[in-house]
Amino acid sequence: MILKIVIVGAVIAAIYFLFFKTKPEIKVTKKESKKSDADEMVECTTCGVYAEVQESILSNGKYYCCRECLMKEK
Ligand SMILES: [Zn+2]
Incomplete structure (x- = not known):
């Protein structure tokens, strides 16, 4: 039992x-x-460097690796 x-x-x-x-x-x-x-990588519109989505800057549907590249594009 x-x-x-x-x-x-x-x-x-x-x-x-x-x-x-x-x-x-x-x-x-x-x-x-x-x-x-x-961790998805996106290409910078200005310099072509790949950066993480969270670290990159999204402006007008385009990704930029840093503020400098964002300013250059404008
Ligand atoms: Zn860049």
């Missing part, structure tokens, strides 16, 4: 372990895809 309870408990624990193991994996893949979007 006790052995049966232990086996059932082990099966439930195994199912829980599988669920907890798969959930973080999904989160990690989501984070990685988000990170790749943030």
Whole structure:
């Protein structure tokens, strides 16, 4: 009787372990895809240097690596 309870408990624990193991994996893949979007490289309209989207300046639908390039284009 006790052995049966232990086996059932082990099966439930195994199912829980599988669920907890798969959930973080999904989160990690989501984070990685988000990170790749943030690290997207765009070409500077003035000098042609590639810069990260977050670091570049967006003006009139064009990307610039720095303020100097933005001023030169205007
Ligand atoms: Zn530039």
